[in-house]
């Protein structure tokens with residue numbers, strides 16, 4: 187079966203920046219563009235070219251960046267009611283910014299046209315056709331964003347399709363079907379997308395979803411099944427309300443499970459680093475439980491799971507973590523068995539079997555300590571566990587190369603801190619000893635010769 191190419195359209199810098207708490211500087215935006223370009227995203231939407239000085243500067247600077255793959259899109263809307271596209275100041279701004287791709291949003295829901303826009307259905311069709319034709323004639327790749335399309339189709343399918351027809355006939359390169367309110371479910375999105383694709387077999391369709399029903403990724407995949415060939419979303423799904431489609435999850439699903447190609451297997455291994463890089467620039471913490479890219483995405487805690495993973499990874503991992511640049515992690519806890527303890531120790535550089543350590547005694551010690559309030563996983567500092575009388579101190583230590591965590595637990599904060607500090611220093615000394623050994627081992631061999 188031939189690989190199906192699905193193009194990717196990232197709107198982290200435009201729709202994603204609507205996310206509460208996210209405010210990207212010009213430097214942040216340019217850094218994200220650079221990273222997404224390296225990752226292989228096809229189109230990166232930068233923002234409104236006339237909305238503020240930061241976005242004006244963005245389009246000037248990004249034009250000089252020399253991107254290797256991605257095309258930059260500017261975002262705007264159709265011309266205003268009663269105004270010809272040639273006289274519309276916002277459309278003029280879209281051309282002045284010189285972005286090769288222009289996305290313009292227009293209404294496709296009859297009630298929105300009459301109640302929100304307060305114009306006639308015919309005038310809305312004129313606005314769509316006039317705007318698309320104007321931008322296409324200027325040499326731009328025009329993406330028509332069909333706002334509220336799925337709600338519009340449910341209310342008045344013939345009018346919603348007429349809006350799409352106006353954009354297609356005027357020269358739009360692709361039509362972006364928007365699930366603006368985020369309330370539709372996958373079977374509805376699949377059914378409606380299939381109907382639109384059938385009505386316009388020569389046109390290209392994209393899909394843009396929001397996650398209000400928790401279905402943004404599922405809805406996007408459903409639209410692809412029905413014939414959409416472009417997926418829109420944001421890195422980590424950031425966006426207004428509960429967020430947009432997580433474009434990275436969609437890319438991994440399409441590449442690893444649906445036989446499609448978006449960025450290619452080689453670039454897919456950057457998925458986790460892209461997710462963390464953008465989260466950091468957005469000043470957001472990366473959720474540990476995030477699909478594919480979270481720290482816990484391939485973490486195993488139960489003893490039976492951990493021992494099975496060592497022999498048969500597919501038993502509890504739906505894909506290879508390496509395919510998305512993540513890794514398997516064994517969590518040591520009171521649920522752990524000997525196998526997971528041995529693997530965890532090995533990952534820290536200890537061969538417990540070689541040293542003849544009493545593994546069962548170590549496990550018993552872990553269980554006793556967990557009962558006392560210690561934890562040995564990836565744990566957020568603001569989580570609470572145990573009684574209020576117990577103080578848990580966690581310390582992160584680095585020697586400039588390695589970083590490790592330690593924990594101390596006691597009813598006394600000084601003692602808890604002391605215990606965490608001692609463990610941190612002991613492990614640091616162990617690393618230093620191992621380094622010294624690696625330096626001196628060749629020297630000793632030479633001496634013997």
Ligand SMILES: [Zn+2]
Pocket residue numbers: 201366394395396430
């Ligand atoms: Zn949106």
